Amino acid sequence: MVYALCLVLIAIGLYGVVVKKNVVKIVISLAIIEYGINVLLVLIGYRSGGCAPILQQGMTAATLVANSVDPLPQALVLTAIMINLGMLILMVAICIRLYERYGTFDITEMRRLKG
């Protein structure tokens, strides 16, 4: 069920990328896709009632493994968030330059390349 909601989030983002005409809205839609994937990744490592994967005092490694959630997807998500940040900054910078050149954010008016 929760997995399906992630896919809905990704699908909303894809819809935005395909349908929206404003370049900034397209960038926001891309960000939504990435959020959907990040939530999906965290969910994959989730275990119902699990504890944080930190070795506390008086806890053996075996009990930690038995009770904690999977830490690897969380590390992956942190990395993915940083990558997305870099991508977002670059794309917003391109949007600003596009506005300087074309005087509009409307993608239908940027049609110099075809064929």
Next chain:
Amino acid sequence: MENALPFFVAIPLGAAFFIPLVSLTLKWVPDLLANAVMAVLAAMAFLTIGQAGFYHMGGWGTHLGIDLRLDGLTTLMLVTINTIGLAMAIFSVQYMTKYTSKLRYYSLFLCLIAGLNGIVLTGDLFNLYIFMEIVAISSYALVAFGCEHDELEAAFKYAVLGTVASAFILIGIALLYAMLGTLNMAEMAVKLAAGGMNMPLTVALGLFLCGFGLKAALVPFHAWLPDAHPAAPAPVSAMLSGVVIKTAGIYVLSRLIFNVFTVQLVPDLFSILRLFGVVSMIVGGILALGQWDMKRLLAYSSISQIGYIVVGLGLGTPLGLTGALFHMLNHSVFKSLLFLNAGAVEYATGSRDLRHLGGLSRNLPFTANMSLLGSMAISGIPPFNGFWSKLIIVLACIESGHPWLALAAVAMSLVTLVAVLKMLKRAFYEEHKPLTVHATEVPVLMRAAMLLLATLCVVLALLVLTGLRTPFLIAPAVDALSTWAGTAPGQGMGI
């Protein structure tokens, strides 16, 4: 040699950050440093020939840490990336003076090299995703480098499609991790072979095909390439067309298809690849005919040549793989050469529109000869390297019982010849146009880069002398693809 593997990523990455620090006051540093770095990397790449091994990052074992692995295919890709990169760095010294910020260019260029080397070295799927994003971000920035209307529009289109492709790939990786509980590709292969396919894994494979298909510009996903590749500065176009689409697309696809998911698990995989390949080959070749922009014509022809490579991979036989990998190496050499020629024409005349060019063989005799050589190589005229790799692909098609594919490959070779002849005739022969009367030959370092690639076009043809079925450098790569599946790290690699 294993201990040197991280330096393929560390050296260019370090230099990429070092260049902006020192070159604000010393203007000559970026040129020198970038060329020195690429020369060292190319030499290191040649030293890896014939070697194999692992490097465990941070000393953790295979299951816990990240592996770098070196095998025949990795060596082939490292040699391609770093040799072409060296030629591009030499070309850039004088070509990039017409742009404003050389130090930012070199910084991005070296990031691109670091990412490409990382993709081919890593044995970990998520690590591969990270390196792929490094490549992607630096190539979006390099496509937008001119900051004019066309460049920005192309970069935006490329960035949106590339990000969607990356998203698909990341979902695929998440599904694989959820099902198999590991990110190491060799361990994945073992678990897949033991457990068989199921629905989520099939979805993941489909997502990978779409995602990496877009990175490789296979035909239904090719729309960004003819915009993005011409918009970039010439050395970057050459790098994108010659190396990036192959590394981020074809290399990763073949690793996944031959080494992780195997054809035993997914019987239809090869016919899907052949379909993608033949459609790309035909559509790219025909669309190239109608182009008037030199670089755009070459970009469409890249799609067509990628089709050849994918058809070769899709045959699945050792001969087909040999042809595909040989063609991958050859295409990166002659396509880079042709893009550099287009860059030289643009440098000399300020235009790459074939309708405004003509008669340049009298002003730029050296560039004209190099173009002629590159064109003959790409359209498969006998003594050059393109002929031999296409011949191997055609032979492999016939040998594995696909005469129609062989016919399509031969026919599209002729179409390629027509397209490049159109470019040659309009640009270099015919009468002078107003734009081309006063053009002069390009500077010496640009000519040196073209000469290096042209020499490679001839030298690579000699590889077939070491055996049509087992060419030097290619045969170990074919072995790596066909024997890797199902072997855990440390087994079956001769270490």
